[in-house]
Amino acid sequence: xxxxxxxxxxxxxxxxxxxxxxxxxxxxxxxxxxxxxxxxxxxxxxxxxxxxxxxxxxxxxxxxxxxxxxxxxxxxxxxxxxxxxxxxxxxxxxxxxxxxxxxxxxxxxxxxxxxxxxxxxxxxxxxxxxxxxxxxxxxxxxxxxxxxxxxxxxxxxxxxxxxxxxxxxxxxxxxxxxxxxxxxxxxxxxxxxxxxxxxxxxxxxxxxxxxxxxxxxxxxxxxxxxxxxxxxxxxxxxxxxxxxxxxxxxxxxxxxxxxxxxxxxxxxxxxxxxxxxxxxxxxxxxxx
Amino acid sequence: xxxxxxxxxxxxxxxxxxxxxxxxxxxxxxxxxxxxxxxxxxxxxxxxxxxxxxxxxxxxxxxxxxxxxxxxxxxxxxxxxxxxxxxxxxxxxxxxxxxxxxxxxxxxxxxxxxxxxxxxxxxxxxxxxxxxxxxxxxxxxxxxxxxxxxxxxxxxxxxxxxxxxxxxxxxxxxxxxxxxxxxxxxxxxxxxxxxxxxxxxxxxxxxxxxxxxxxxxxxxxxxxxxxxxxxxxxxxxxx
Amino acid sequence: xxxxxxxxxxxxxxxxxxxxxxxxxxxxxxxxxxxxxxxxxxxxxxxxxxxxxxxxxxxxxxxxxxxxxxxxxxxxxxxxxxxxxxxxxxxxxxxxxxxxxxxxxxxxxxxxxxxxxxxxxxxxxxxxxxxxxxxxxxxxxxxxxxxxxxxxxxxxxxxxxxxxxxxxxxxxxxxxxxxxxxxxxxxxxxxxxxxxxxxxxxxxxxxxxxxxxxxxxxxxxxxxxxxxxxxxxxxxxxxxxxxxxxxxxxxxxxxxxxxxxxxxxxxxxxxxxxxxxxxxxxxxxxxxxxxxxxxxxxxxxxxxxxxxxxxxxxxxxxxxxxxxxxxx
Numbered sequence: 001x002x003x004x005x006x007x008x009x010x011x012x013x014x015x016x017x018x019x020x021x022x023x024x025x026x027x028x029x030x031x032x033x034x035x036x037x038x039x040x041x042x043x044x045x046x047x048x049x050x051x052x053x054x055x056x057x058x059x060x061x062x063x064x065x066x067x068x069x070x071x072x073x074x075x076x077x078x079x080x081x082x083x084x085x086x087x088x089x090x091x092x093x094x095x096x097x098x099x100x101x102x103x104x105x106x107x108x109x110x111x112x113x114x115x116x117x118x119x120x121x122x123x124x125x126x127x128x129x130x131x132x133x134x135x136x137x138x139x140x141x142x143x144x145x146x147x148x149x150x151x152x153x154x155x156x157x158x159x160x161x162x163x164x165x166x167x168x169x170x171x172x173x174x175x176x177x178x179x180x181x182x183x184x185x186x187x188x189x190x191x192x193x194x195x196x197x198x199x200x201x202x203x204x205x206x207x208x209x210x211x212x213x214x215x216x217x218x219x220x221x222x223x224x225x226x227x228x229x230x231x232x233x234x235x236x237x238x239x240x241x242x243x244x245x246x247x248x249x250x251x252x253x254x255x256x257x258x259x260x261x262x263x264x265x266x267x268x269x270x271x272x273x274x275x276x277x278x279x280x281x282x283x284x285x286x287x288x
Numbered sequence: 289x290x291x292x293x294x295x296x297x298x299x300x301x302x303x304x305x306x307x308x309x310x311x312x313x314x315x316x317x318x319x320x321x322x323x324x325x326x327x328x329x330x331x332x333x334x335x336x337x338x339x340x341x342x343x344x345x346x347x348x349x350x351x352x353x354x355x356x357x358x359x360x361x362x363x364x365x366x367x368x369x370x371x372x373x374x375x376x377x378x379x380x381x382x383x384x385x386x387x388x389x390x391x392x393x394x395x396x397x398x399x400x401x402x403x404x405x406x407x408x409x410x411x412x413x414x415x416x417x418x419x420x421x422x423x424x425x426x427x428x429x430x431x432x433x434x435x436x437x438x439x440x441x442x443x444x445x446x447x448x449x450x451x452x453x454x455x456x457x458x459x460x461x462x463x464x465x466x467x468x469x470x471x472x473x474x475x476x477x478x479x480x481x482x483x484x485x486x487x488x489x490x491x492x493x494x495x496x497x498x499x500x501x502x503x504x505x506x507x508x509x510x511x512x513x514x515x516x517x518x519x520x521x522x523x524x525x526x527x
Numbered sequence: 528x529x530x531x532x533x534x535x536x537x538x539x540x541x542x543x544x545x546x547x548x549x550x551x552x553x554x555x556x557x558x559x560x561x562x563x564x565x566x567x568x569x570x571x572x573x574x575x576x577x578x579x580x581x582x583x584x585x586x587x588x589x590x591x592x593x594x595x596x597x598x599x600x601x602x603x604x605x606x607x608x609x610x611x612x613x614x615x616x617x618x619x620x621x622x623x624x625x626x627x628x629x630x631x632x633x634x635x636x637x638x639x640x641x642x643x644x645x646x647x648x649x650x651x652x653x654x655x656x657x658x659x660x661x662x663x664x665x666x667x668x669x670x671x672x673x674x675x676x677x678x679x680x681x682x683x684x685x686x687x688x689x690x691x692x693x694x695x696x697x698x699x700x701x702x703x704x705x706x707x708x709x710x711x712x713x714x715x716x717x718x719x720x721x722x723x724x725x726x727x728x729x730x731x732x733x734x735x736x737x738x739x740x741x742x743x744x745x746x747x748x749x750x751x752x753x754x755x756x757x758x759x760x761x762x763x764x765x766x767x768x769x770x771x772x773x774x775x776x777x778x779x780x781x782x783x784x785x786x787x788x789x790x791x792x793x794x795x796x797x798x799x800x801x802x803x804x805x806x807x808x809x810x811x812x813x814x815x816x817x818x819x820x821x822x823x824x825x826x827x828x829x830x831x832x833x834x835x836x837x838x839x840x841x842x843x844x845x846x847x848x849x850x851x852x853x854x855x
Contacts, residue, residue, distance in 0.1 A: 038641040093827045099588045107816035114809045169392050180379040185367030185396035229645050268656040278646045279634020
């Protein structure tokens with residue numbers, strides 16, 4: 001009985017964290033699933049949002065979530081430039097070009113962050129991000145709860161958008177069969193651009209919440225990418241519910257891994273699960 | 289009904305995949321007509337339909353629809369004008385339900401206001417679709433998917449429908465059903481261009497026909513007259 | 528697997544000549560820092576050749592080469608702590624790298640494209656964390672993580688390290704030559720062109736990829752072990768660092784992916800860059816990244832590719848070919 005009680009903290013935290021992880025995977029799911037874009041720098045783009053929010057907080061005392069007003073457009077511009085001027089050309093060059101080029105971009109961004117913000121670990125702290133509250137034996141940081149609630153709201157909004165609006169359905173259709181979607185009267189290019197914009201918004205938001213929740217370094221982009229990818233692979237492309245469950249699994253993997261094997265092993269367990277799932281069932285548990 | 293043709297394709301050359309597929313094609317569709325395009329595999333029938341729909345653009349020549357030039361328009365423009373292509377094998381969206389497929393068919397702005405009305409109309413013509421409303425398209429049989437494709441095309445509120453190999457690979461029962469719907473579509477005043485390998489069937493429904501061979505129109509005219517032509521008799525009716 | 532003896536012998540003499548000359552360098556008083564540049568060149572070339580094999584010829588854009596480098600280095604270091612001689616350590620390092628490659632090939636080969644890239648990206652990260660936590664043999668150099676001294680490395684003569692690297696580099700060059708000029712190379716070209724067609728023509732796709740991956744890992748492990756002898760110590764964050772991937776990718780891309788001579792040309796440039804940029808610290812990788820992206824966009828076939836194209840279009844060359852055709 002004691003054992004179960006002890007587990008209740010990592011389990012609760014893991015579930016809450018899972019919401020955040022689902023959130024970071026949503027952007028990747030759109031970019032990769034709908035637009036079939038291969039962007040190894042996606043995690044580093046999220047990190048850009050994190051560093052921007054950090055700067056706004058430290059220099060202008062602007063609340064990071066409010067700073068998204070600037071963060072989102074910045075991310076959109078960066079992502080757009082990468083997509084239009086680098087990736088579009090890369091596809092035509094060779095099969096390996098998109099991977100190599102986005103790898104290069106990832107390295108560029110990482111080192112840019114290192115120059116601008118130093119290799120030191122940073123965190124975004126606000127009045128609410130450092131508090132925690134207690135329920136019985138559990139101590140839960142407020143930010144974890146915020147992450148989870150934000151994730152739920154956004155996932156719900158996204159799902160309704162995809163299901164109930166013409167544009168959402170158009171994105172869905174274009175990702176299944178671009179040519180047939182055109183025949184429905186859908187302007188595929190415009191729809192893709194819109195999907196991309198949404199993906200960047202999601203990535204920006206995810207970046208801010210990540211910065212509020214964990215300390216980050218210029219190299220954090222890689223771990224964001226791996227986790228986001230892991231969630232996508234676990235939950236399957238194209239399923240928001242799947243993404244949510246994938247997020248939960250990753251969150252629990254990390255917290256339980258840390259509980260059983262020590263704090264330094266948390267990411268190890270998480271990465272290992274991603275690797276194993278990739279090897280066993282790359283299309284995900286809910287995938288098509 | 290005026291004397292002006294609804295669709296006028298004039299002397300188009302079309303290239304596909306780097307090779308020339310169509311040479312100097314001229315074709316008209318008059319209001320109220322069903323026009324059939326027949327020919328062997330690889331003759332260019334699909335390419336012609338795709339060009340009319342805006343998926344491919346001709347290298348030479350022009351296409352006019354309702355008096356306006358549409359040669360360089362994109363498919364989504366053509367749909368907005370009322371030209372709807374039902375592609376080969378239907379190409380329904382596999383991970384959307386029947387209802388969602390029909391819903392997305394009314395994407396263009398003209399059709400959006402009429403969505404509910406058109407949906408009821410589609411269900412009248414194709415009651416099977418109502419039965420399978422909530423089924424994912426990928427779980428349907430080939431014939432059912434083709435019906436869904438037709439229904440989906442109707443949702444776009446078209447004036448001219450293009451059917452690419454409507455009956456390909458389907459059973460005679462389904463084919464009968466589809467042709468019944470075709471006649472009902474025509475009765476609603478929607479124009480049709482029919483591309484078929486099933487020559488007998490398509491000539492039965494059509495008013496006029498064009499015979500394509502290796503990218504050229506070799507024969508055209510009213511179906512009744514074509515049937516008399518010796519060449520046609522030999523090639524397609526084994527007389 | 529057939530070898531065309533004639534094709535293998537092509538150009539072998541100049542290669543042996545160059546190798547012999549390079550081998551003599553330490554004995555004829557070439558300055559130490561030049562030997563260091565050449566040492567790095569040998570190591571980088573070996574790594575780049577292997578990556579060219581995987582990415583250029585097998586379609587495996589492997590981002591997990593640092594795993595093999597680090598494993599080679601760690602095996603060597605650990606074996607020196609157990610008291611085994613260097614040469615044992617190096618060879619076992621290669622074997623460990625190869626075994627590890629066999630292990631991860633099972634999950635990883637089911638993937639393609641970005642899935643493969645991410646899968647291979649995770650592997651060095653896993654090892655990095657693992658070696659930060661795990662200390663296989665006693666003692667540590669630094670407080671954080673399993674940093675190890677390579678015991679006895681300081682006594683290892685510089686000329687010996689130089690020759691070791693030269694030999695490993697030669698091995699990589701010969702392996703590439705062997706692959707490209709035998710039916711293995713044909714099979715690989717077929718796979719790259721169209722995997723399913725190749726499979727239906729009887730090419731055993733999985734086997735070819737598997738053997739390539741494992742063999743490349745072995746040679747990469749060799750190079751890693753040799754590098755860490757010269758370094759004298761090893762620790763996880765730099766051993767399994769993406770910096771390695773950047774080096775071998777850049778060398779291959781600058782020189783010319785899918786060209787036999789590409790990595791050699793590229794490795795020269797990367798060594799030069801390495802020293803030009805050394806003083807700039809963090810900006811060094813930044814600049815390398817920019818160069819990588821730039822070259823991929825502007826000259827995707829690299830220097831060797833560009834040169835080959837120029838040669839093909841030279842008018843005098845064209846006339847000469849016409850003449851020789853007429854004279855038959």
